Amino acid sequence: MADKIRYTLEKFIPDLLALQKKQVFSKDEVKDILHKREEFEYMLQRRTHNLSNYMQLLDYEYGLERLRRQRNKERQIKKVTTRDYAIVKRIIYIWDRIMNKYRYNIDLWKQYLSFCYIIESKKHFFKVITKALNFNPFNTDLWLAGALFELEKAHNPIKARKIFYQALRINNKNIDLWGSYLDFELNQLKIGQEQNDEIKNVDGFMPLNTVEPITQIKSKKLDGIKQIIQLAYENCDNYELRKLFKNILLRHNQNELAEEVQQTQQLDNSEKISQFIWENKDDPQVFEKLKDLNIDYKNELLQLFREKANSLDSFWLLALSQSNLKQNLLEEIKNKSIKFKIQLVEKGYLQIEQINLQEIQKQKNKKELLEILLLLVHLYKKEFSFDIAKQNLIGQTDLFVIFLDEYYPLLNNEEQQQLLNWLEKQKQFCPLKYHKLRNLDFVQLKKLTEYHPNIDTWKFVLEQTKQRFPEKITQIMTSIQFLDPQIRNQLLK
Numbered sequence: 001m002a003d004k005i006r007y008t009l010e011k012f013i014p015d016l017l018a019l020q021k022k023q024v025f026s027k028d029e030v031k032d033i034l035h036k037r038e039e040f041e042y043m044l045q046r047r048t049h050n051l052s053n054y055m056q057l058l059d060y061e062y063g064l065e066r067l068r069r070q071r072n073k074e075r076q077i078k079k080v081t082t083r084d085y086a087i088v089k090r091i092i093y094i095w096d097r098i099m100n101k102y103r104y105n106i107d108l109w110k111q112y113l114s115f116c117y118i119i120e121s122k123k124h125f126f127k128v129i130t131k132a133l134n135f136n137p138f139n140t141d142l143w144l145a146g147a148l149f150e151l152e153k154a155h156n157p158i159k160a161r162k163i164f165y166q167a168l169r170i171n172n173k174n175i176d177l178w179g180s181y182l183d184f185e186l187n188q189l190k191i192g193q194e195q196n197d198e199i200k201n202v203d204g205f206m207p208l209n210t211v212e213p214i215t216q217i218k219s220k221k222l223d224g225i226k227q228i229i230q231l232a233y234e235n236c237d238n239y240e241l242r243k244l245f246k247n248i249l250l251r252h253n254q255n256e257l258a259e260e261v262q263q264t265q266q267l268d269n270s271e272k273i274s275q276f277i278w279e280n281k282d283d284p285q286v287f288e289k290l291k292d293l294n295i296d297y298k299n300e301l302l303q304l305f306r307e308k309a310n311s312l313d314s315f316w317l318l319a320l321s322q323s324n325l326k327q328n329l330l331e332e333i334k335n336k337s338i339k340f341k342i343q344l345v346e347k348g349y350l351q352i353e354q355i356n357l358q359e360i361q362k363q364k365n366k367k368e369l370l371e372i373l374l375l376l377v378h379l380y381k382k383e384f385s386f387d388i389a390k391q392n393l394i395g396q397t398d399l400f401v402i403f404l405d406e407y408y409p410l411l412n413n414e415e416q417q418q419l420l421n422w423l424e425k426q427k428q429f430c431p432l433k434y435h436k437l438r439n440l441d442f443v444q445l446k447k448l449t450e451y452h453p454n455i456d457t458w459k460f461v462l463e464q465t466k467q468r469f470p471e472k473i474t475q476i477m478t479s480i481q482f483l484d485p486q487i488r489n490q491l492l493k
Contacts, residue, residue, distance in 0.1 A: 005041045009034060015086030022083075024071050036060060054098045061091045088119055099128075103135045106142070113145050117153065125149055140177050143167035147184065157188055172235040179244045185228055186252040225257065274300040278308075281315040287322060298325065305329055312340060366392065370399045377403075382410050442469045449479070455487050 016030050025033070040057045043049060065087040071077075072084075095112045102108050109132040116125040129146045136142055143163060150160040164181045171177050229245060249258035273290075277300060280286040290297045301319060309316050320326050333340065369392055377385040386407055393400040411419060442465070449457055458480070465476045480488055 005038065005045065008041060009037055012037075012086060012090055015083050015089075018081070018083035019068065019086065022077060023075065024068055024077070033064065051098070051102065054094065058091065058094055058098075061087060061094065065091065091115065092124060095128075099131070106136060106139055109136070109142060110145070113142075113149075117149060120153060122149075122154055125153075137170050140167070140171065140174055140180075143171070143177065144180055147180075151184075157184075160184065168235075175236060175241045175244060178232040178236070178241060179248060182225070182228055182232070182245060183248050183252075185225060186248065186254070189222075189225065190252065222254075222257070225254075229257075270300055270303075273297050274304060277301060277304060284318060287318070298328065301325060302328055309340065366396050366399055369393070370403060373403055377407055377410065382407060442472050446475075446479075455490055458483070458487065 013034070016025065016033060019025050020027060020030050040053075040060065043053050044057070068084070068087060095115065098108060099112060109128070112128055113125065113132070116128055126146070126149075129142065129149075132142050133139075133146075143166075147160040147163040147167075150156050150163060161184070164177075164184065167177055168174075168181060232241060232245070246258045249255075273295060276290075277286060277297060280289070283289075287297070305316070305319070316329075320329055369388075373385045373389055373393075385403075389400065389403045389407070393403060408416060408419065446461070449461055462476055462480075465473050
């Protein structure tokens with residue numbers, strides 16, 4: 001480890017000696033720098049080192065570079081040699097080590113790119129951005145950073161445009177990227193108009209569609225902007241994209257084109273309208289968006305209601321809240337399931353009298369029937385729900401228990417006792433937990449083991465006998481001796 005660290009540090013010693021010779025740093029300061037760097041290197045060789053250790057090292061090197069620049073300015077050192085970039089090279093070396101380890105950390109890539117941007121090193125910037133995009137090709141911010149550097153630092157809009165092409169070939173569904181590209185082209189158009197000189201695109205437009213080539217855009221005037229918009233629609237046409245394009249065009253005083261964008265929303269047939277509604281069903285503004293586009297969506301919504309309204313979710317609640325649609329949707333519920341209708345009653349869109357409750361009796365799926373009864377028990381006479389449960393769920397012990405758990409707390413004390421009395425007569429059909437609610441005598445306790453001959457029942461009977469009928473414990477222990485060995489062993493423990 002020591003040899004590796006020494007080799008790493010020795011690479012930068014000649015540069016520090018050159019800075020000492022220029023009197024940027026004193027001899028003692030150079031020794032202190034080497035000592036400090038050695039401490040950091042040993043820290044980074046530990047197994048327990050983490051990102052914060054790298055950040056501490058970077059902060060130290062940033063401080064050295066600021067001090068070097070300040071002293072150059074104070075001492076009026078104007079001659080610049082390659083040795084003056086020694087600390088910058090060291091910082092780049094550290095950043096490379098960090099990014100080799102944290103390749104998918106976007107925030108770190110952005111910090112590294114910011115450093116390259118500040119030192120105005122085109123070579124290092126594009127080396128870093130290329131590596132970052134190799135690992136994170138779907139991150140829009142990295143692509144935009146590359147285009148921005150070409151535009152602002154390199155003053156090369158043609159290269160910036162090429163970066164947008166590459167980004168859009170990979171991320172052709174990204175709305176924000178299309179918006180940034182349109183904004184970039186409109187800015188270039190404005191610059192061209194101000195200079196009264198059409199910007200020439202030597203290389204032409206590269207195809208963005210990865211499936212089939214598109215018509216290349218050769219003009220940088222308004223026709224070219226229209227082609228860009230059309231190309232975006234071919235890849236990811238939706239309401240959000242059109243809204244974004246309209247705002248960008250208005251910001252650039254392209255009012256006519258902005259109006260055209262709004263009017264050419266390609267919801268020109270029933271299938272597309274239905275698709276738009278369903279794709280945006282989680283958007284609470286979906287109907288407002290359709291109204292903004294002056295689209296009549298009533299028939300398409302009713303058709304979707306017929307086909308897909310199997311449960312009452314937030315989308316159908318939103319649809320029913322539209323005053324112009326509510327009556328039509330309520331007429332369509334005639335062919336919907338009883339469960340859906342009861343959900344409508346629960347939400348206040350329907351009256352219980354409007355439902356034919358005889359449909360409940362036709363439910364063959366017991367689990368679905370249970371779901372209906374659990375809804376109905378709170379909305380209608382609970383006795384009505386209990387009567388249906390008695391007729392249809394009494395033989396389904398697990399399902400009947402679930403219903404009783406919902407129904408029992410709704411009763412007053414007298415009604416609860418009446419229910420327990422009725423359950424007593426059902427013997428094995430009465431769930432064990434409701435037998436436990438009754439004040440059973442010893443004979444009833446013994447009978448209980450016949451209705452529910454399992455380990456839980458025997459534990460309950462044994463416990464109750466010890467507490468309330470200790471003189472009868474011998475009878476229970478005798479009965480236990482004749483049980484299955486596995487159950488008997490568990491009880492005797």
